[in-house]
Amino acid sequence: MIIKNAKLYGQDEFVHIEIHGDKIHKLLPFETPVESSGHEIMDLNGKIVLPPFVEPHIHLDYALTAGTPKWNQSGTLFEGIQLWSERKQLVKETKADVKKRAKEALEMQIKHGVQHVRTHVDITEPNFTGLEALLEVKQELKPWVDVQIVAFPQEGIYAYPKGAALLEEALKMGADAVGGIPHYEFTREDGVQSVKKALDLAYKYDKLVDIHCDEIDDEQSRFVEVLAAEAYKLDMGELVTASHTTAMGSYNDAYATKLFKLLKKSNINFVSLPKANLHLQGRIDSYPKRRGLTRVKELKEAGMNVCFGLDSIMDPWYPLGDGNLLRVVEMGLHASHMTGYNDIKTALNLVTENGAKTLHIAEGYGVKEGNKANLVVLDTTSEYDAIRRLPPVIYSIRNGHIIAETKPAVTTINEPIFS
Numbered sequence: 001m002i003i004k005n006a007k008l009y010g011q012d013e014f015v016h017i018e019i020h021g022d023k024i025h026k027l028l029p030f031e032t033p034v035e036s037s038g039h040e041i042m043d044l045n046g047k048i049v050l051p052p053f054v055e056p057h058i059h060l061d062y063a064l065t066a067g068t069p070k071w072n073q074s075g076t077l078f079e080g081i082q083l084w085s086e087r088k089q090l091v092k093e094t095k096a097d098v099k100k101r102a103k104e105a106l107e108m109q110i111k112h113g114v115q116h117v118r119t120h121v122d123i124t125e126p127n128f129t130g131l132e133a134l135l136e137v138k139q140e141l142k143p144w145v146d147v148q149i150v151a152f153p154q155e156g157i158y159a160y161p162k163g164a165a166l167l168e169e170a171l172k173m174g175a176d177a178v179g180g181i182p183h184y185e186f187t188r189e190d191g192v193q194s195v196k197k198a199l200d201l202a203y204k205y206d207k208l209v210d211i212h213c214d215e216i217d218d219e220q221s222r223f224v225e226v227l228a229a230e231a232y233k234l235d236m237g238e239l240v241t242a243s244h245t246t247a248m249g250s251y252n253d254a255y256a257t258k259l260f261k262l263l264k265k266s267n268i269n270f271v272s273l274p275k276a277n278l279h280l281q282g283r284i285d286s287y288p289k290r291r292g293l294t295r296v297k298e299l300k301e302a303g304m305n306v307c308f309g310l311d312s313i314m315d316p317w318y319p320l321g322d323g324n325l326l327r328v329v330e331m332g333l334h335a336s337h338m339t340g341y342n343d344i345k346t347a348l349n350l351v352t353e354n355g356a357k358t359l360h361i362a363e364g365y366g367v368k369e370g371n372k373a374n375l376v377v378l379d380t381t382s383e384y385d386a387i388r389r390l391p392p393v394i395y396s397i398r399n400g401h402i403i404a405e406t407k408p409a410v411t412t413i414n415e416p417i418f419s
């Protein structure tokens, strides 16, 4: 197949993408005649082609459980954790139940051009139902999406009975990454210890690390410095991710200036979850109310790797979510004051290459000769317009096959009011 007149994201010249089997064989310059090549031709007329979207942080085991048995009334993270804990005792779900919900959520993401997903899975439950379910989903959905699994101790490594042993067992069962939640541990010391434990386990079992880190509006919550320092000492920065880090939005600038030097040195990755945290944070504030996001703009300007994720699809923490990362980008740009021309033009890097770097899959990712024929086509010819209008992904192509397509809606005004 030849994909003709494609505008690669961020480039001005059109190219023709020649696909052989599951690979991108050649990127042909615009002038190359392709009509008589004998290949099947798809003409994009200058529409934008990107590598598939990367969802760096979602909780598939929680998806589609909002309101069962109760809705989160306060909108806080801590009520979410409480509700989930109660639900685990009350609703004894089977592996098949969890798989069904996770697949429904993944289907939403696949329809929006996502082909790489990192999901956290709660392992603070002795039966590992969620983990077993997600390990199977990961295998079963390979033709559509690559899934990475973080063993996530939602109720704490030390605050939950035998949390550390459950975490280690989850890694042996096949989780790809170690999680943590230091701001939820009983004491600061336990929080520090939990971060060190996560890194030790990652080192021992050769895993990635992704910590729910400082997801609280407490300016004293400073576990990200522990994570960065330990990652630096072990020379593991590229394998390590700090998710949420919302307390950074409350740090004083003197501390933030010192912290940023360490963060930069450590080379760790950051995931911001703008929809989830605009909703969850600031709940205990009166006015002025904090936005409760990490310092996305400043991290990016300081040369660190930041990406955006969704976090939730209808769970005890967040009642909405449809799997569309473009909507996350739109909200994140507003909330982070990243609405300058250049910020808008390059915004989709936050859900493509920056996400790929975070997932440690950057090698082989991208619309390049020799790589897998994995790409998405947006219904627009302009990077700027992609953010203004949030057009649909008209094709998602994986291993050379069209795995999802959307027919864009057409709206007309019937009364001649403008003539």
Ligand code: 17E
Pocket: 059, 077, 154, 181, 212, 215, 276, 311, 312, 317, 318
């Ligand atoms: N669990 C957690 O600790 N934080 C979140 N934002 C979600 C689950 C969704």
Ligand code: FE2
Pocket: 057, 059, 120, 212, 243, 311
């Ligand atoms: Fe999360």
